[in-house]
Amino acid sequence: MLWVKTDQGPARLLVHGDKPVCFVPSDVQRQADNALRTANLQVDWKPLPLKTFQQQSLCACYTQTIRDSLQVSKVLNNDGIEVFEGDIRLADRFLMERFIRGGITFTGVAKDKMGHTEYSQVKAKATDYVPKLSIVSLDIECSEKGVLYSVGLHSDMDSRVIMIGEPKESEEGEQWIQWVESEKALLLALEAWFIQYDPDIIIGWNVIDFDFRLLLKRAEWNAISLRIGRGKQTPHWRQSTQNPNQGFISIPGRVVLDGIDTLKTATYNFRSWSLDSVAQELLGEGKHIHNVHDRMAEINHMFKNDKLSLAKYNLQDCKLVTRIFEYTHLLEFAIERSRLTGVELDRVGGSVAAFTNLYLPQLHRAGYVAPNLAGENWIASPGGYVMDSSPGLYDSVLVLDFKSLYPSIIRSFRIDPMGLVEGLLQDEGKQPNQAISGFRGGQFHREKHFLPAMIEELWSARDQAKRNGEKAFSQAIKIIMNSFYGVLGSSGCRFFDHRLASSITMRGHEVLSVTKDLIEDNGYNVIYGDTDSVFVSLGKSHTQEEADIVGNQLVKSINAEWIRRLKDDFNLECYLELEYETHYHKFLMPTIRGSETGSKKRYAGLIIQDGKEKLIFKGLETVRTDWTPLAQEFQQTLYEMVFHGQDPDEYIRDYTNKTLAGVFDDRLVYRKRLRRNLDEYQKNIPPQVRAARMADEMNAKLGRPLQYQHKGVIEYVFTTSGSEPKEYRQSPIDYNHYLEKQLKPVADGILPFIGKHFDDITAPQMGLF
Structure with missing residues (x-):
């Protein structure tokens, strides 16, 4: 059964005839059949011209039901019989084998149903159709015990807040508030809203693990089904087996997209993932209540005394999520990702699934089935190549960057799972000297492969998307294309083989190392290199025009050299492409703290972009979320002064004095994530854990909900008694801690390169405090 959106509205497709299938080696078919009969499982066998990567011939094993298919693998594995592709869902196989990715065209016998059309005897194939999808942003407000107060709904079709209670005289004119008498009536009104307005997509902030988790709990408590799916079907909740705080929801005929998960999938990153913080960073607007306890107290107060304000607050959260989705083109991103790979719109991450969807049907047509997941004894592959750096404060540093290095290595050297299998067969002597040598024993067939063509197709599509200004499409392609190496290097992928991943990364090591030598042969100094980039010191200050000439000359000569090498050494076409990316007018490569290495x-540097100067920080305190705003502001101003040749002594002394005098107390807050549950910290108790425990002890005393027992993010300050939670600080601030642990490390990251030290500058002032 599949739900789809058409120009005529939603449709439910009933597919008949497709059966779950897995594959078993032909030489153990009889043993397998006996084991399944003993387990009372009825199966059908069919010999197929398919084989494993180890060249075993196979039989297909068909079951009548999905439930039986799940038992087949279990029974046969217990009997020592290996089963292939037994974990692929029937619906996924139906779609991927027809190359259906997002768009689908179908025929069938239509029957009108309530709110949708049902098609039976469906035949389907791929098409490039993109529907117009309707969206609603959903947010709930509730008490600290999880009793519902209201539900906000914001969409182009209708925006309202369903609120428990009766309106005051001043609130009676607010038509966008729907008043209900009880929590049960609120849930039934929510059901009715979904039936009337029938949205395709539901968005929200932590909407699955908070809003829907609570809605389903309250529906169960009120003994109703919450029929918000199409055809009045109920949601299905599945709890994560790995994370007790994570769940998954399936609502028939609809898709739920959580703002946090979708932003992470699109590779966004924020200091904090709270709605307020993300909205402030992206939109310049946030929530009106920030502190969790103030917010809960204020919400309770509004529900009792000012429900109009609560309704406005509720609806504002919905609108913020809608605006974030619009600003970042998140829905367009999810749609394009689905069109490119076939993964569901709401699939979080999904790199392995995307690769499987794209690769598996091609593999079957070449006569192979996919291998199973690697066992425990898998071999790791080297990571990206990172050169030793030459620390210093430089004038004019160029960054030269290989465009999509790993994908271009895959294309150039024909790296591919099936290509490895076929290449190793050649290497065994059947066709000597034909395979392309990889690393760690890898050999790759020159013609029998799929991944290079998949990369080429995505590469061309991204270039076209860039030309068309389609940012969401371009970003989706980039993420998918760059994920292929990560997938092949992950033991969670069925195609993992250390020879595949190593032949990519170790070739990358070789490419960067040779490129460094070529640059230095041209008379320039490579001061650093990382994965796909090299940093080139020009030795003296250059204007932008002068630097551009050098950068363009270098990439032209080095690209020509790589074309020659691949032709002469491998008889291959070269897709490696070095690009001139950046000219840093000033550049700092720091040392490891406390070392000369x-x-x-x-690193940090000063560039000129659109005629304006801009400081760039990578990996330093300014861009790290575990450093205080005090240190980050100090670093940005100090580096700017040094880059411009200004004497920073007076600024450092003034900033230090103001810190000691308490002027910057609002900038002293550390913000750190608890990676484990609080009770799991036993031996080593880091500052954030100490602060979190103190905070929850105070929460318990005040009758407030505990905040930090199951991970979370804690804000704290350092006091004369150690770390204490920001909201419950009891001791005086330890200003010397902030000088020694925040300001001094930042300053001494750059001052020695101009012959200065933090202690020397601040020593005369310290005696005053």
């Missing part, structure tokens, strides 16, 4: 993945 150059750091890695940490």
Whole structure:
């Protein structure tokens, strides 16, 4: 059964005839059949021209039901019989084998149903159709015990807040508030809203693990089904087996997109993932209540005394989520990702699923089935190449970057799962000298492969999307294309083989190392390199025009050299492309703290962009969420002064004095994530855990809900008694801690390169405090 959206409205497709299937080696078919008969499982066997990567011939094993298919793998594995592709869902196989990715065209016998059309005897195939989807943003307000107060709904079709209670005289004219008498009536009104307005997509903030989790609990408590799916069907909740705080929801005929998860999938990152913080960063607007306890107290107060204000607050949260989705084109991103890979719109992450969807049907047509997941004894592959850096304060540093290095290596050297299998067969002597050598024993067939063509197709589509200004499409393609290496290097992918991943990363090491030598042969100094980029010091200050000439000359000569090498050494066409990316007018490569060794993945520089100067920080305190705003502001101003040749002494002394005098107390807050449940910290108790425990002890005393028992984010300050939660600070602030642990490390990251030190500058002032 599949739900789809058409120009005529929603439709439910009933597919008949497709059966769940898995594959078993032909030489153990009889043993497998006996084991299944003993377990009272009825199956049908069919020999197929398919084989494993180990060249075993296979039989297909068909079951009548999905439930039986789940038992087949279990029974046969217990009997020592390996089963292939037994974990692929029937619906996924139906779609992927027809290359259906997002768009679908179908025929069938139509029957009108309530709010949708049902088609039976469906035949389907792929098409490039993109429907117009209707969206509602949903948000609930409730008490600290989880009793519902209201539900906000914001969409182009209708926006309202369903509120428990009776309106005051001043509230009676607010037509956008729907008043109901009880929590049960609220849930029934929510059902009715979904039936009337019938949205395709539901969006929200933590909408699955909070809003829907609570709505389903309250529906169960009120003994109603919450029939908000199409055809008045009920949602299905599935709890994560790995994370007790994560669940998944399936609402028939609708898709739920959580704002946080979808932003993460689109590779966004924020200091805090609260709605207020993300909205402030993206939109310049946030919630009106920030502190969780103030918010709960204020919500309770509004529900009792000012329900109009609560309704406005509720609806504002819905509108903020809608605006975030619009600003970031999140729905367009999810649609394009689905069109490219076939993964569901609401699939979080999904890189492995995307690769499987794209690769598996091609593999079957080449006569192979996919291998099973690697066992425990898998071999890791090297990561990206990171050169040793040359620390210093430089004038004019160029960054030269290989465009999509790993995908271009896959294309150039024909790296591919089936290509590895076929290449190793050649290497065994059947057709000597034909395979392309990889690393760690990898050999790749020159013609029998799929991944290079998949990369090429995505590459061309991204170039076209860039030309068309389709940012969401371009970003979706980039993420998918760059995920292929990660998938092949992950033991969670059925196609994992250390020879595949190593042949990508180790070739990357070789490419960067050779490129460094080529640059230095041209008379320039490579001061650092990381995965796909090299940092080139020009030795003296250059104007932008002068730097551009050097950068363009370097990439032209090096690209020509790589074309020659791949032709002469491998008889291959080269897709490696070095690009001139950035000219830093000033550039700092710091040392590892407390050492003279150059750091890695940490640097800062000054560029000119659109005629304006801009400071860039990578890996330093300014862009790290576990450093205080005090240190971050200090670093930005200090580095700007040093980059412009200004004497920073007076600024450092003034900033230090103001810190000691309490002027910057609002900038002293640490914000750290608790990676484990609070009771799991036993031996080593870091500052954030100490603060979190203190906070929850106070919460318990005040009768408030505990906040930090199951992970979470804690804000705290350092006092003369150690770390204490921001909201419950009891001791005086330890200003010396902030000087020694925040300001001094930042300052001494750059001052030694101009012959200065933090202690020398601040020593005369310290005696005053």
